[in-house]
Amino acid sequence: MTPFDYVRPASLADAIAAWEPGAAYLGGGTNLVDLMKTGALRPGKLIDLTRLPGLDRIEALANGDTRIGALVRNADLAHDADFARAFPMVAEALLSGASGQLRNAATVGGNLLQRTRCAYFQDPHSPCNRRDPGAGCAARSGDNGGLAILGWSAACIATNPSDFCVALAAMDAVVEVEGPDGARQISFADFHLLPGETPERETALHPGEVIVAIRLPAASAGFRAHSRYLKLRDRTSYAFALVSAAAALRFEGGKIAGARLALGAVAARPWRVAEAEALMIGQTPDRALFDTAADVALNGAAPSGDNGHKIALAHRTAARALALAAEGTPAQMPAFPASVFGGHAHA
Amino acid sequence: MPDTLPFATRFGSNAGQPVSRRDGVAKVTGTATFAADNHPEGMLHAVYVPATIARGRVTHLDVAAARAHPGVVEVITPANRPLLEGDPEAKHFMFAFRFEALQDDTVRYANQPIALVLAETLEAATEGARLLDPRYEAESPRVGLDGNTPYTVEVGAFGRRGQTVHGDVAAGHAAAVQSLDVTYETPAQYHNAMETHAVVAQWQGDQVTLDMPNQAIVMSRGAYGYYFGIPAENVLIRSPYLGGGFGSKAIPNGPTVLAILAARMTGRPVKLMLRRDQMFGPVGHRGATRQRLRIGIDAEGRMTVLDHESLATTSTFDDFVESAANASQGLYAAGALRSAHSGVRVDTGTPGPMRAPGEASGSAALECAMDEMAERAGLDPLEFRLRNYAETEPGTGLPYSSKALRECYLRGAERFGWAKRPLQPRQMRDEDGMLVGWGMGTALFHAPMFQAQARAVLRPDGTGLVETAAADMGQGAWTALAQIAADSLGLPLDKVEFRSGSSDLPDGGVAGGSGHTATAGGALHAAGRDAIDRLAQIATADPASPLFGAGNKGVTARDGRLFVTDDDSRSESYAEIIARAGGSEVIGTGSAARPPEQAAKHAMYSHGAVFAEVKVDPDLYQMRVTRLVGAFAAGRIINPKLAESQLMGGMIWGISFALHEEARFDARTGRIMNADFAGYHIPVNADVSGLEVITVHEDDPHVNALGIKGVGEIGIVGTVGAIGNAIWHATGHRIRRFPIRIEDLLRAERG
């Protein structure tokens, strides 16, 4: 790979000071280093965040929010008993992603910023607007069966591959960032960007900004009894989603009092539609209602290539995830998290 | 020549035991030294530059930029590549495939080597390769089964017949009261052993030492000698461990030859190990197939004709066509049989033998077609197969050397619970509402033997040493072979030193074709018997020995002693006999090959029956194989633990074939867009459950002296079809393309 500088700052301030155009922050490296090996990315400098103090904690804040440091490993978060009790669907999403080894290495900050799995993005020899603005989009008439059905543009049809982010979107997470111009907060709905004319702009982060933490509001824990993540994939485990859905419900007197629905692997960001959630409020849960919610969530969906099947699959997955949420969160994490074969937990 | 080969007299004390593999601890503790772990003093790292077009010419390489990169020592391109003494386009022996070793600037497929960069570090070599920044004159590539005009194949892979007809096919079609005409497709697949191809080459004058994983150690010595103009004896190949081979590590390839050449050119040891993405091109693959099956049956459900055509992709510059339609030979008692192959030349690397070549793809289509025919006939799929059970080889009429397929069917079916299977699809659900389906397939694989030699030594201390250049690809061959050797010497396993995996030993033959244990084992057995015969001659001719006068045939070897047969009171230890004879070791030699007369008299196959249960989500179509029962009859099982593992490994490969594996080509560039393990799926643990293997006892006096067939490949055969059939039984949707994907079932549902 192309030679690069490697720095290991001792403090967050040093890390931000070390940033320069062309530099990249390094988390677990499970995505960034792979892309450096293919040559798709060639940062001149890696700023290793993994030794920064204080960013690997899961904290309960005074206001009831949960704050997850950016360096917490995916596996540690998913297996944190308090966290999994409050946000079982987030834990399920995490455990449905990648493999045990990767989850041990991957940080939650890195997970938010993992790049699309579009094969042409990962391959430096293919034209790709996202990697190389103006170069063209090889996926448009290529191998695109897994790409976007919502929110895509002529410039780019890639999807965001993260499972965790779908769950975070449904849970109204907030991203805490700090950069050369100080600290700020970004609500999850604004964090990932649709491609439009500028697919190279993937998130709301400003140059040099570091993700410091992710906050989950106390109110979102109110969905804990009825929340599920469901993921369709080409094998039972260790595969990216064909489509996925995070669903969460809150009941009062048998009627739905709160509803969340986010779809994954359908667009460049987790897909949440306020009307789809709103129409369920005050209703009794049933198949027809969930179908309607799925209809509305997928309003405007269109194939971007040989991927029309994803529309029907996303629809069915959304409706099923809602039905599973209505049934209630399983008492234990399913043996195959987020799978239709979830079955019963290992003892 | 007698009609049957003699049985091993001393068989049984070690062979037949479920001994754990000898290298297991070394491997799990990381002390096993694989080829790429060798780092001789002064070694250079080589990285080859893969073409990113599939057809055309390289017009420019920025050699200056690569050379200027710190650490880069040499850049080899067609402009400065030293001559090879042997022609890489020559077909000088059976396993010679044409390959690219920078003979010119032509690009024949994506990932073909177009330059080699040598550097002090892997990182520098990798960056040097990138800096070459190739420019091309690209032509539009020919991709896929419709990429070019098909041609008829007269001689298929490894000399197998391209066109076979038995009986009157037209009459068979005419006589059918019901018939089927279906077409199945299988994709291109790439071997992808866990250990990628690697070599560490070191020259001393005109001698070269190659540390490399190799399935054909002694044969390869001659092949590499040919390319470098040196005698075979000047090539030493050391291959103590292989991280899988699956057929691709028996064949010389361009990157390896270039690395050896680079070591000679620079005068330094050179190491090359392919990156995962580089496995998709220069080191073989399984070509895609499109197979048309026409089956006719009479009123009793007996096949009047089995007519199997296969079109397979191959390269533009060499001939290897998957002999898929031959899977229909030898199995079902059809009135007429036809296997016909055609090829289509596309811009890929040349396919090669990949675990169960021909049979894996062919059986996938055949066994599904059999299921479709049974469905039309209203017959249970197992009953349909039993009605067409062949008592002699169809077409040739040859007797089988042994065939316990009926027992495989019955025991597998019983274990699986097949009798409870509803005839109609979509009848079964589990407690979670999942659709449940059951399917089956028959497995057939030839039981070949190749040629091998071995040496067995009885040492003065009474222990043994055996030597043969066999290859253990991870299947445990060396353990099973050592068991055979120990029995032949009448010694416990721990009293026999087993030396293998190096080309200066007697030729152990090719580890492939499911014939390695039979072949190398046969040679070891013969060598051991020879050593014992010599020892017995010494003892029985020595008046001081209690064995004096017993005569050669009257002596049995057991536990390091020779006994007069049927008289245990007269015995003497090997050490005593050797000591009295002057203390020098007793050396036996042996070889093995199947006598052609034997081969002509019998049809020789391993058999099996595989039963699969799948569960399928009724709306979302997520699929999972929840049970697989395979019953196999494969002659004598030397080590049940290893044999069962092999068979299980094959069945898991069957899951992979049925549901996961597929190289996805970009039709515009001819490149494979999923050339890594995140994209090229194979089953993970969660995809494998409820796997059971039954081995059915079979005594085969004809295949070879030890009665050994093979278990290396047959596990795949039958399994793919069984899974496809189970998916039909679960859903009612017949998917005629592998791998079966969620969207295929969705599309089938929507018509």
Ligand SMILES: Cc1cc2nc3c(=O)[nH]c(=O)nc-3n(C[C@H](O)[C@H](O)[C@H](O)COP(=O)(O)OP(=O)(O)OC[C@H]3O[C@@H](n4cnc5c(N)ncnc54)[C@H](O)[C@@H]3O)c2cc1C
């Ligand atoms: C084979 C494979 C399968 C996978 N399967 C799945 C799957 O099924 N589902 C799924 O969701 N994911 C999957 N993943 C992706 C995995 O979740 C990500 O690779 C991982 O979460 C990235 O985290 P990391 O810490 O390693 O990030 P890195 O690779 O270190 O970084 C990723 C990006 O984030 C930036 N970055 C990292 N931390 C910060 C920070 N604190 N502030 C600012 N920028 C930062 C880096 O500069 C880089 O651009 C898979 C990955 C692989 C390799």
Ligand code: SF4
């Ligand atoms: S879809 Fe987007 S990421 Fe993929 S090639 Fe096109 S521009 Fe690049």
